[in-house]
Every structure is written in C-alpha cells, then in structure tokens.
Amino acid sequence: MLLEIDDVSLLYGRIQALHGISLTVDEGEIVALIGANGAGKSTTMRAISGIRPIATGSIRFEGEDISKLRADLRVRRGLCQAPEGRGIFPGMTVLENLDMGAYTRRDRAGVAQDLARVLDLFPRLAERRKQPGGTLSGGEQQMLAVGRALMSRPKLLLLDEPSMGLAPMLIQQIFDIVTEINEQGTTVLLVEQNAQQALARAHRAYVLETGRIVKSGTGAELLHDPAVKEAYLGVA
C-alpha cells in the first residue's frame, strides 16, 4: 500500500469540508477521484500534500504516518502534486519552473536526464524553455505543471484537474501522458472533473459527494454505473 488515508476530516473555518474520507492507492495504480465542483476533491489533495491541516484521521505514505509532516518534507518522501489552477511561477522561465520541480534533488545527472525526458514528453515546453511561465497559454501551463511535478521523480504523483481549461485535443494528450507516466512506473492519484476520461484511464476510482466518499470501484465499473453516469456524466 503506497498511500493510505483513514477517516480524514478537514475544516475550513467552521465548515467541515471532508467528513471521514478513507481511500488507498497501491503502487503502480492510477486512482481517480471524481465528483462535482465543491465535493471536496481538491481539498482531499491539499490534505494529502500537506497544504491544509487535517482535523482528524491519518494519512500514511509507505507505512509512515505523514499527517503531521510539513508539506516540503512530504515532497522529499516522494509525493508530488501538480496543483489545481496549475500554480505556475509566473516570473520564472519554463526551465526554471521545471528546475523548481527538482528542488529537493541533489543528483545532477538524474535531474538532467529527467529534464530531457520531460522536454521529450512535452515538445511545446522545449520550444518555450526561455519564456516566463506567466506568458504561456493555459494548455502549456498545464503541461508545465505536470512536467514540473515529474521532475521530482515522485513515487506518487498527485494531479489536480490536469484537463481543466484545455481543448479536447489537449485533454486527450494530457491523459495519454498520464498513462505513459504510469506505465513508466509512477503511481498516480488523479482528481478530475472530466469523469469520462478519468474513469476510462483509471484502474480504480472513488466518487466524492459533499465531502464524503459515496462510491468506489474499478474505473470500468464506475464508468458504467448508471447513477454515476447520470450524476457526473450528465447522461440521463
């Protein structure tokens, strides 16, 4: 078990955003977290990466309880998130942004290798490597965010809405890359609005609703679950 979340609750001020969430991610999996806007998907991600404190419950990574660990130390443990809304450093060039992904790493050779790999995955980024992140288009920023997360060579990659604001072609591309990354050995936890794509690619998935997990199963199961279809795919 790579990641194990047990009965996690989280508060925003006095509003409870998560009510006892439990989920697991196994090594080598793609796990998707789907749900409507405001259901608590991104909040879950923030709790895992340590940007928000949890009120109760525990988060274990490779068997170690990391619930009280500082966010940057979680990154050092091999847990890296490409945040929602991309979180590009607008004043840094594409290369510098990618370098930030490798901030915790000291092996120069490995970093260079990964940089080559990322630029290979995203040729657009290679073209714009000297350009400040703020001037990229939405899709390019999304690629940069994913590429940057990869630069830390994470054991578990957390992707928060990688398809947001992207044209269909690009969505396709991003998901292809997610699959490819996964095949290369990175475990992925994916939060998606685009349930169709997410479920199609994921090994397993959880459905969140108002801060609770209401359903879970394999991607295929959920993809064909009529209730899920109606609620999140808009298909009556």
Add this chain to the structure above:
Amino acid sequence: MDFDGLFSNFGELTTTGLTQGAIYALVALGYTLVYGVLRLINFAHSEVFIAGAFAAIWTWNGFGLDQNSQVSGIGSVLFYLLVAMIVAAIASAGTATVIERVAYRPLRKRNAPPLAFLITAIGASIAISEAFGIYTRRLPEGAPSLVSSKPLFHVFGVPIDAVQLLTIGAALLMMVLLDLFINRSRTGRGIRAVAQDANTAALMGVNKDRIILMVFIAGGSMAGVAGLLYDVRIQTLTYSVGFLLGLKAFTAAVLGGIGNLRGALIGGLLLGVVENYASGLFGSQWKDFAAFAVLVVLLMFRPTGLLGESLGRARA
C-alpha cells in the same frame, strides 16, 4: 526658493545624494526582500541596520580606534574596513534572525493576521532601539575617519572623493551579488518561488521556514554593510538614527516598487538625490518633507511604485 543654491551646487548635491541614496538602497533591499516573501513591512529592519552600524564601531574600538584616531596606509584601512564589514554583516544578520525567530515565527505558527505582525514589528523596533539607547546612554559614538574625503578627482568640475566611491561602489557590488544570489542560486530560486506562490513552492519541496530565514539573513547582511558605510561616511552614530533612515529606506523601496530588487536600488538613489535637490532648493529643513512628498505624489500616479511590485514577477 533658492534656484541659485540648487543650480550652483547641482553637481555636488547629485554626488552626495547618490552616496546617501546608495545607503538607502542597501537598507531598502531588506524591506523589499522580506515584503516580497512575507508581504510584511518589517518595521524592525531599521534596528537591524543600527545593530550593524554599532557593531562596526565597536569592532574598531576593539582595535583601539576611536573618533580621534588617524589610520594611514591603504592596507590597514582596507583591513579595518573588511573586518568591520564582516562583523557588521554578521551582527545585522543575527539581529534580523533573532527578530524573525522571536517576533514573527511564533505569529506565523498561530496564523495571525497581518496587523498583528505589524504591531510586533513595531514593538521589536522600539525595544531594540531603546536597548541600544540605554546601553550607549543615548550619547553619540564616534567612528575613526578611515577613508579620507579629500577630493580624488573631478568630473565636470564636481569633486569625487574616496568615501563616495567606496559607498556607491560597495552598494552596487552588494546589489550585484544579491541579484546573482536570487537569480542564480538554488536558494534564490526557492526565495522567488515562495514569493510568487508559497503553497506551490511547498509542493515543490521548498522549506518555507528556511527560505524565510535566508531572506532575513540576506536582508540583514545588506543592512549591516549599509551600517558600515554609514559609519564611514558620517563617522558618528546615535542609537535613534535608525528610525528615520529606516523610514526613508522603506520609502525608497516603495518608490521603486516594493518587492522588486532593482526597484529598491533605483528608489534609493532617486530618493537620495531628490531630497538633496530639495535641500538645495528650499533649505535643508525641507529635505525629509520633500522625500515623503515625492512618495505620496508618486503613489498617486503609480500605485505600485516605479518598477511595479513583486519579487521575481518582473524577473527580479
């Protein structure tokens, strides 16, 4: 208004203004760095400057130099300057670190609102300044005259002396070093990352506490060097001078666009020159008035300063 006073002394007012401005700029960097990363006016930064300035004087005293000593020989002068500079930088960086630890970090741990930070900053500033005042019995301390201010050469008839060269040169050198540090080093990249988006930076594995510490150390060292240059130039130090100088330096930082390193330099130099022109034009008593008037007017037309805000956003 004394236009004659302004024009006949234009050259010298400019050079002395630039010299003073260089000191403002170095102190302004500290404000700008901390503001860029924490969005906090580090009100106590003026005391960081004073700590360095006193440290330099006390170092010289330790070598048996007082305000009446004459030092000759370029070698020994350089030695004294260098030693005092290192001590001053360490003292200032240390003071800044202590302020961060004692006054700011506990508040960050409690997620206190910005106003609370401002008040602790003011409290720390008053307390440190008073501590120096009580220790020195509120009397001025003299520094030896290490560098001669006899004119070395003339440019367009304006005499340039060694103190001016040293001050402006050292300030520029420190600026370049800081610029390199921020833009080239790994820590510098961390600083810019935290300044632009602290949460995302944490997601990249940046330790915010460590970065904040580095920012205080970097800003503190700059202030320490500024303290040394101040000693060399003015040769006397009173515990209370930090307040106004700090205020001016902050003004300089805002003028240039707070959070913007190059803005701090430009703001500092501009402020030094403008207030000197004003003292030529209206009389020295209106010098500070002019400095603040420039700030107010500028902010009305360019609400984020000359070069605009933010560390890193405009490529630092």
Add this chain to the structure above:
Amino acid sequence: MSDTEQTPAVPAQAGAPAVEAVPDREPLLEVDNVTLRFGGVVALNNVDFTLYKGEILGLIGPNGAGKTTCFNAMTGIYQPTEGQIRFRGEKISGKKRHEITQLGMARTFQNIRLFPEMTALENVQVGADAHHKTSVISALFRLPRHRREEREGREKAERLLEFVGIRHRMHEFSRNLSYGEQRRLEIARALATDPVLLCLDEPAAGFNPAEKEELLQLIRQIRDTGVTVLLIEHDMRLVMGVTDRIVVLEFGKKIAEGLPAEVRDNPKVVAAYLGVPDNAA
C-alpha cells in the same frame, strides 16, 4: 425534460408574473462581442449573447472555460479588452461597481464571499442598504429617517432570510453557518439589493442531490418574483432542469446557444462538456 413548464412553484410574493416560460424578449443584458485578455492569455474570445427579461439563462462550460471571467466582466470587475456590455440599455464599462448594483444587478460568488464577521442578518442588511439614503449625520444622531430605514431594512432582511429558509440562524455570524446555509445567505444578500438580474455563480457547488433539488425550487421561486436569473452551473441536471436557454462556453469562446434540449444534443457541446470519450477525438 423541460421542468420549467411543470413547475408548481408557489410564488413567494403576490403579483408574480405568469409561469409561462416564454420570455417577453425584452433585452436586459447584452454581451456584445466581448474579448478579454490577461497578459498572453485570452480569457474571453469574442463572446456574444443576450439575456432577456424574465428568463433563466444558463451559462455552462467545463472548468476553466471562462464562465466566471465572463461573469466578472458583466458585473464590472474586469473591463473588456474589446467589445462592450450593456445592462438595461446602459453601458457597464466605466460604471462603478456599486452603481451597477444599484442599477439592478446582483450576484453571488463561486467561492462564497460573505462578510464572515457579520451576522447573517447584518449580511443581508448590507445588501438592503444599497437603496438606503441615510446619511452619516442622521445615523450619528439616530434621526427618524435613519430609524425608519433601519427598521425597513431589518424587516426586509428577515423576510429574505425566511424566503431562503435560514431565518432561524439570523443572529449567527455568517462564518459559523454551514456550507449550504452560507450559499443560501449569499442569495438572500444578493436579493436584498432588489435586483432586476440575479447572477448565480455555481450556487450548487458542493451540494448533494437533495440540496440541489431544494436550490432548484428556490431559483424558480426567485424567477417567479420577476427577477431574471443568470446561472453558471456545472451540474447538467440542475441546468437542464431550471433554465430557459443555455449558452455554452469553451476555452473562452461561445460554442453553442439555445434551448436546453438543443444544447444537450449539440455534438460540440457533448464533446467539450461531457468529456471526450477515449479514442474519439
């Protein structure tokens, strides 16, 4: 499944217009070829649509499609780079935000923006104050006019809290309300400004189906009191259930406009909004 025709909604106030879904086609808000750029990013690209009096218009699109940006342009937060927006025939750009509100446009926020340190009642009173004339002087000395307006404002606020169903919580600080209550409070506060047009920005985000159902009823009731509603929403069921017409944005562009049924069957919309099925791009 056009729910609109079969609404049994009880009008909250007397004199509500007929429940007939056909709008009287009097334009209320005209978005006229609006383009908006931030730095290098084009957030809105030549968006063009009209909102008619009395209707509920849905503005939909995937996350990041520019819906909220469009909203912000309409409420005067952003100035369009090109094109213009007219509300009740008047140009929006150049108007101060509170003037736009006083002109009759009110909104809620995607990420709730109440005044957390005010009670629920006070929050709504702030909205009601939009049409009050009390001066500082009359407030200072508690002159009769101030007291009258204060009483009226309070009564109105209580009525609206009753309307959205959280009157029993009116003395709580808004930050202490539950998520659903906060969403309702935002609507009450917006209604307190006596809007002609109410803009709701993802009011159902974070709601469970039962809560969504209640919201649906509430939106209909609001429309039935004569208020035109612009609704940004993700939840297709909600949008399909309540709107008269739908505008679809994607990637800052309008890709479709029409009746809910038409929109739902539009292949472009299906592709963009519902997600591209694997191996179908």
Add this chain to the structure above:
Amino acid sequence: MRQKLARVIGGVAMVALVAGGTACSSGSDTASGGDACGSKIAFFGALTGSSAALGINENNGVKLAVDKYNKENADCKVELVSLDSQGSPDQAPGLAQKAIDDTKILGVVGPAYSGESEAAGPLFNEAGLVSITASATRPSLADQKWKTFFRAVGNDFSQGPAAGNYMKNVLKADKVYVIDDQSAYGAGLADEVKKVLGPAVVGSDKVQGEGKQTEFSGVVTKVKAANVKAIFYGGYYQEAGLIRKQLTAAGVTAPLVAGDGVNDGAYITSAGQAAAEGTILTCPCQPAAEARGTFVQEYKALNGSEPGTYSDTAYDAANIMLAGIKAGKSTREGLLEFVKGYSGEGVAASYKFTENGELDPAQVKVWAFKVTGGKVVPDQEIPKS
C-alpha cells in the same frame, strides 16, 4: 512585634524632626518659624531622552549646591527633588503640578528648556512657586507677566549680538554662513546674529535638531560653495559636532562659531578633536578663572565629571534659593519675595533681577571660548556693542 518596631522608629524620627526643627529655628528669625528646615527645592529639566545632557549638567550643579548647604547646615537640611521632563512641553504641566502639589517645595530651578518653560510657567505663576531657570534663554519668556519667572542667564538678545560682534570685530569675517536647528533657542540666536552681521551673511540654512538629522551633506555642500570666513551655528552640541565633522571632512576650514548650547565637552567628542579645534563658543557666563573659585573641583568630586554647560548657573540659581531658605523664608511667598530682591555674587556671574525676572543687563557678561588642544579655553570677554 513588627508594629511595635515601626512605632519605635516613627517615634525616633519624630523626635529627630522636632529636635532638628528647634535647632534650626534658633538660628533664624522668628516670624517665618522653623519649618524652613526639611523643605525642598526642585530641579526641573530633561534627565533622560535625547536632550538629557544639559539637564544632567544642571541637576548636578543643583545637587552640589544642596549638598554643600546640607554639610554646612547639618541640623537643617534641604532636600532636592529632580523632575525629569525629557525636555518635552507635553510632560511639563504634569510635572509642574507635581512640584506644586508638594507643599514642601519652595522653589524650582528650571525648567531647563524654553519650550517646557512656556508650558510650565503659567502653573508656577498661578501657584506662586518661584522658578529660576538656568538655561532657558528665549526672550519672550520674560514678557508673559509671570510673577514667579526668573532667569539666571542673559537671554538670546545678549548672546546673539555678542557672537555677531565677535565674528565682525575679532574674526573680521566679511562672509558668514548661518545655520540653525529651528529650536526656539537656536533660531532665536541665529536671528540675532543675522541682525548684527547684516549683509555679511551670505547664506543661511536650517537643519533638524534633537538628533533627528545626522546627514548634513546638503548644508555642507552649500557652505562649501559659499566659501565663507566663518560659520555660525545656533543650536545644540550634538548636531554642531556632526556638522563640524562633516564640514571638515569636506575640506571647509572656516571656524565654526556657536552659542552656549554647544559649549559642552560632548561637542568635542561628537566632532572629534581634530575637527573641533578652533571652534569659537560664546557664553553669557564667565570663565572659571574669573569667579569660579573651588566650584570645578567640588563639582568633580561630587559628580565624577567636569561641569558642563549651565552647571554653574544652575548651581548659582540653587544657591540663591538656598540663601533664602537659610534666611528663614519658609513659605513660597517668602522665597519669591527674597529672590525678587536678591542681589549677590555667584560663581558664574553677579545676580540681580529686573522687574520681569530677567538678569539685570548690567550683570550679563558674554565671553568667547575657543577649542584648543581638545579643551574649551577662555578666549576673551566680548564687549556688548
């Protein structure tokens, strides 16, 4: 047990008091009784804060006077109360009231500065509490019809013209630059100097006092460009030292002439010996050799430091009051009358007051001092015109 002890001690104290009282009364006239013993005089001035040096000088002078008096009259001591005003007019009324409330306080030496004198004067006047200032030289203080105001030094009208005359006649300066610190004292002095020198003043500038300004490049530049024979500074030693230092550093060699506010050892420390050399300091007082007798030695023995500016005048002011107490004036009215009619010699001057409390102009002597070899040495007495 404890209570008993307290009672015993109290009893002893009472006896001592009564004994002291009778001992004293035997030596003085019977009318005002023996309760002049155990009375107090107050010193009023800055003892902390940025303008404390002057106040400390004066307080030490008063301390010496009281100390000497108590040694000579061991059976009838007088107590000194020091009130720290920080030189701020804000604080002055509260402290003045404090002095007034204490009915044992018969007279006040001070207030030291003109500003606080303005604020405290009306209270003293109302309460009939006599005050002799040893250093507040603003002329207008004497014009406010305060019955209780006395000044043990000449005002700015005496010192200013003298300084001007010195520059004109002794230094033969035909070009003078005048700087002041905008303080009541400094600006007043500078105005008088300007009046005397007339067209010889080729430029003037103002700086900020009270330690607010340390960087004088603007002034220095202008002085340098004016190429003058002498520079006059109206203000206090702290800024004077800095200005002198920065002027010398910039290569200006013309001598600095300043008033008694700069006449303090701290000036030389602040300017540095080399730069301070040759500075002319005027003072409406006489040099030690003239009349000071053993004052300097005694002052040093008591306070451990050299007397500074106004230490002597404060000493004299205190002695005037002590003479009154010695003469048995045990009420405020009595002491006030005594001071009004006083005439006698002090270490700094001879004292006699005019109708509105000024030092009799005939008694005002202005001397010029010169910084030589790191010390302030007397130069010459300046004739009044």
Add this chain to the structure above:
Amino acid sequence: MTTVLERVRSGREAAGERWRGAPRWVRWVLLAAVIAFFYALPNKEFYQYLGPIPTPGANFTQVMFTVSIYVLLAVGLNIVVGFAGLLDLGYFGFFAVGAYTVAVLTSPSSNIKTLWPWLLVVPLAIALTMLSGVMLGTPTLRLRGDYLAIVTLGFAEMIRIAAVSSDFLKGQRGFNQIPHPPGKYADGKPFFGVLDARPYYWLVLTLIIMVVIGVRNLTHSRVGRAWISIREDEDAAQLMGVPTFKFKLWAFASGAAIAGLAGALFAGKQNFVNSQNFELLNSIIILAAVIFGGSGNIVGAIVGGGLVAYMIERFRGIELFGVELYEYRFLIFGLVLVIMMIFRPEGLIPNRRRAAEFKDRRKEVIVGE
C-alpha cells in the same frame, strides 16, 4: 503559561457571557458605576485610597488628563483601523491639525492675531481636521493596505516637518497663551484654571462618552455595516452596492474629526503648543494602543488607549535595583507589544467576532509550521 492564559481567557469569556446575559437594568447600573468611578478618579480625596493606582512621579490628575486624551484618540483611530480596516500610521497628524488650528486662531503669538475665544475655534478645528482627512483620503484611499500605511505615515511626518519649519506654525517656538475653555465659578474664578486639571479631565471624559455614543450609533447603522463589510471583503462590498470609497472617506473624516477635537482640547488645556508635541512615535503608540486593546471594539480601544498612556506614565518614579524605571519605559513597552501579540493577537478585549476568528485561525495553521 498556557494554562494560566487559558484560564484568564475562559474567565473573561464567562464574564462576557454573564454581561450579555444580565438583565438590562443590571447592565445600566454597572455602567453607571464605572462612569461614576471615572468621574471621581481625579479627586485626591478619592484616589489616595486606591493604593498603587495613582502615579507616584507626576500629578495624577494631570496624568489622567493625558490618559483621557489618548482614550479619545484611540476611539477615533478605532473607527479607521478597527471598523473600516484602513491602516493609518499617521493618525496623530490630525491631532496636530486640531491643536494648531486652535493655536493659530487664538494665540497672541500667532501671525494672524485673531485672538478668538477657545470655544468658537473648537468647531472650526474639528471641521478643518475633517477637511484635512478628506484631503488626505481622496487621493490615497485608492491605495490598499501597506501602501496606505506608508503614505499616511509620510503625511504625518510632513505635517510635523511643516510645523517645525514653517514660519506660520512657529516651529519649536510655538504658540503661547492659548485661551482656556470658558466658564466661571460663582466667586468669579475661572472654572478651567491653570492649576486644577480636573475640569479638563471631566470635560474630556464627558466628550468621550458623547463620542462613544455617536460612534456606537454609527456602527449600528448602515454606515457601520458598510465599514465592516469593507474591512471584510472590499470587492464583495462593492458588488453588494456599498459605495466603498465614500464610506472609507467617511471613516477617515470621522476619525480625523475626533482627533481634531482631541487636539483642540489639548491646546485649550496646555496653553502652549509647539512642534515638540507631535512626534511620529505618538501615532505608532496610538495604533499599538488600539490593537493592544482589541481593534474593532470600542471598549477595547478605550482600555487600550487608557492603559498604554497610563502605563508609560506609571513607570515614572519607580526605582528597581537602583535604576529609574522611567528610562526603560519604551523598552518595556516594546517588549510588551511583542509578547502581547504572540499570546493574544486579538487584543485584550477583542470584539466577539474577532475572538472567534482568531481562535479558528489558530486551528488552520499550515501543517508542520
């Protein structure tokens, strides 16, 4: 430490609850008792029984006058900082405007020699201060947060320099013989004399009560709601139809008016006004006082302003291990500010709303920090 603090906190909360729970008449009686206490305070016959409360180093009545002026200023600044959330670091500048208006128009040493009576000038001083508030606010209130802070600081410093350096404002020479407020005892002696500070104190105390009632009326109205909504979320306030700029200007102007009143009272009592009265440090002390007491709460501001002014004077005349504590008062003041903010950032008597917010904020600390 924490437990003591917790106990103090819970005790205070309990007291607050009891206060709110008490019947109306009980509250009125208590309030009347407190007010009566403060009216009685400067009488020697009363305060001599109060043990360590009277200041040993200065006349207590005079100190109480200073304290009351600070309280008035704190109440005024609380409108600007506490309610409208505008960080004003130069508030004391308005005090200076008020005091100088009185000085210039009444003092015989003024250039214009109008020699008007004090009472006539007071409304003028308030009006002029309000006007200066509007003049400062109009261009600067578009700036936000820290920029506003530095600009107000700059303005206050400009006022001070103008006071020091301009001929018209007489600099350090100042204005003397400023008239006192009118009023005579039966025997013809002036009520507001030179020696007795009590009438001045009573006057300020009465005005404080009136001002507090006025401020309360404002905060319980549309105006107060507008201020708080601006503080909470300026954008949302605008979108709810609040003319934010107008109300920010009103906050500035009302705050300024109160400072102007304080300045006029000060000048009338002090008899003498010069540039030394207006140090920048005063602005900072008052801001600290408001935050210290509990910004956004009128009672908090009163307590903060009173305590800070009183504490600074209280150190006078105390010797500890042979050193006069007065010398250390600002050192102690600075340290108290730091410690206070760390352990109680919401202030001594926070607004109920604020207290809850701070509690929640503490829970939301980022992990590991």
